Amino acid sequence: MGSAPDELQQHLLVDIEADAGIVPDATGTATKIQVHRLTKNSDTNEDQTILKAIHLDVPAGVIMGIIGPSGSGKSTLLRALNRLWEPSPGSVFLDGEDISQLDVLSLRRKVGMLFQLPAMFDGTVADNVRFGPQLRGKKLTDAEVQKLLSLADLDPSLASRPASELSVGQAQRVALARTLANNPEVLLLDEPTSALDPISTQNIEEAIVRLKKTQGLTTIMVSHSVKQIQRIADVVCLLVDGEVVEVLEASRLSETQHPMARRFLELS
Ligand SMILES: Nc1ncnc2c1ncn2[C@@H]1O[C@H](COP(=O)(O)OP(=O)(O)OP(=O)(O)O)[C@@H](O)[C@H]1O
Ligand SMILES: [Mg+2]
Incomplete structure (x- = not known):
């Protein structure tokens, strides 16, 4: 289970409903991502x-876990953070910088994303891992590829295997290694283990926790599994009907009084 340092506990006391703007945190804990009055209207239904x-x-x-009912806006929130849709200027900040002012490709290198089902490109595992750096004219060495595979909890000997031959669990970890090749500072994970068996799930969870410990990565993970959130997250955000209704330490999730959060705990 993730353990939250004392500063984090104090950090969470900041009123999430406050009109915070770019107010520095009084506790001194750095804020990696700040979301400020982020609104998204439906493209297809103007009433929604x-x-x-x-x-x-x-x-x-x-590691922040995001939970909430289906359709509550979890994926939409995650996708704003690396501009898979364009949030309004002034509504998402990375290290205090408005992401709408950043070059979108460099933003996506800094803020990498994994989806529920990994999509492998044609070629070998190594070709997949090399993809991002190659776009910038950099060819990763064999040793660099192997190191990235190890970071993603994969056996480096997989490098020469055709990516099309992998299991879904292996492919998800190759997708993680491919994302890590861009040296991200933030990982966005949208139910990354929901298609995986328990062992593959454990492998991904271990990789994410290790990346936090060794590289200081900030991770935001949508999950339908409260148990998973309790295993690896430090803090949990509960999203209901397009609103953040609660943010609390994962270790204190069982103490929540919020009715929807309680339902999640009871049903999982
Ligand atoms: N491109 C779109 N156009 C119109 N409506 C959309 C679009 N994408 C999502 N929605 C709607 O926005 C709401 C939130 O969707 P979203 O996918 O963010 O929910 P979610 O919390 O990730 O759900 P789930 O747990 O099922 O993945 C839903 O009502 C969905 O129908
Ligand atoms: Mg979703």
């Missing part, structure tokens, strides 16, 4: 607001 002026601070170097 998918995200309703969300505020959220993600402290640097933590």
Whole structure:
């Protein structure tokens, strides 16, 4: 289970509903991502607001779990953070910088994303891992590829295997290694283990926790599994109907009084 340092506990006392803007955190804990009044209206149904002026601070170097009912806006929130849709200027900040002002490709290198089902490109595992750096004209050495595979909890000997021959669990870890090849500072994970068996799930979880410990990566993970959140997250954000209704330490999730959070705990 993730353990939250004392500063984090204090950090979470910051009123998430406050009109925070770029207010520095009084505790001194760095905020990696700040979401400020993030709103998303449906493109197809003008009466539907998918995200309703969300505020959220993600402290640097933590694993934040996002839970909430289906359709509550979890994926939409995650996808704003690396501009898979364009949030309004002034609504998402990375290290205090408005992401709408950043070059979108360099933003996506800094803020990498994994989806529920990994998509492998044609070629070998090594070709897949080399993909991102190659776009910038850099060819990773064999040793660098192997190191990235190890970081993703994979056997380096997989490098020469055709990516099409991998199991889904292996492919998800190759997708993780491919993302890590861009040296991200933040990982966005949208139910990355929901298609995996328990052992592959454990492998991914171990890789994510290790990346936090060894590289200081900040991770935001959507999960339907409260048990998974309790195993690896430091802090949990509960999203209901396009609103952040609760942010609390994962170790204290069982103490929540929020009715929807309680339902999640009871049903999982
Ligand atoms: N491109 C889109 N156009 C219109 N509506 C959309 C679009 N994407 C998502 N929505 C709607 O936005 C709401 C939130 O969707 P989202 O995928 O973010 O939910 P979620 O919390 O990730 O759900 P799940 O747990 O099922 O993955 C839903 O009502 C969905 O129908
Ligand atoms: Mg989703």
